[in-house]
């Protein structure tokens with residue numbers, strides 16, 4: 001295959017919606033009405049359904065959809081020593097949530113996601129992406145009752161995330177994504193993100209990715225490229241124009257995850273809209289540099305909406321790819 005035919009690989013950012021039976025079971029588990037084993041069985045069933053769907057439509061790099069996780073930060077905090085979960089904290093008016101809290105020296109007593117990754121990978125010949133929440137985001141979304149400095153907390157978390165990344169690689173993961181959505185609101189701390197990511201990715205041979213979204217990344221470009229990963233995944237469907245224009249002056253030197261559908265609308269984009277978004281990427285980037293995906297995790301959509309958006313992405317990619325090969 002030539003460079004064009006190999007390019008524009010498709011994937012997902014990470015989370016996918018949980019089917020109703022799993023949402024129901026998670027609520028039952030919270031009330032202690034079913035066992036963890038019963039819940040895990042249903043999480044495996046949902047994982048299998050999502051992997052099969054991605055295979056059917058031809059996604060290149062599949063995800064497990066995070067069927068077994070709740071909140072992306074709390075999930076890791078609950079599995080680390082030295083971290084706990086606070087009582088209810090108020091956010092956005094009348095919404096309450098539980099916030100992780102650092103209470104002691106942070107350690108990872110055992111691998112957290114590795115068995116789930118192995119299960120997902122056993123279901124498919126396609127590469128399954130390993131998915132981790134980054135140290136900066138875990139720290140930024142937690143209280144600190146122990147370290148006393150943001151940097152110390154972030155760097156302690158970087159060490160445990162590095163251990164998890166290495167175990168995933170050891171298990172066979174070819175793609176490792178370390179999500180750092182908190183960066184977008186704190187671009188003044190990009191140096192700390194770079195420093196901590198260097199710890200996480202040091203010594204890894206896997207293709208490393210970080211996902212960030214909804215920030216004014218053009219303001220920190222090209223410094224953004226100093227994050228030590230192979231690929232940066234960004235939402236580009238409804239924004240990113242100013243950032244793209246910067247690529248003209250200073251070429252984007254990494255692979256890019258290029259979001260081409262909005263994850264916040266029920267509306268399903270047309271194939272033509274998505275093709276237009278893919279072509280925007282190709283004005284500035286080579287096809288082999290570009291990975292096509294939704295703007296962000298699809299877990300807030302319904303199962304049917306998420307499937308329709310992923311199908312649209314796949315069809316748009318296939319059409320653009322064959323147009324490129326013919327050209």
Ligand SMILES: [Zn+2]
Pocket residue numbers: 013181211212213295296297
């Ligand atoms: Zn996101």
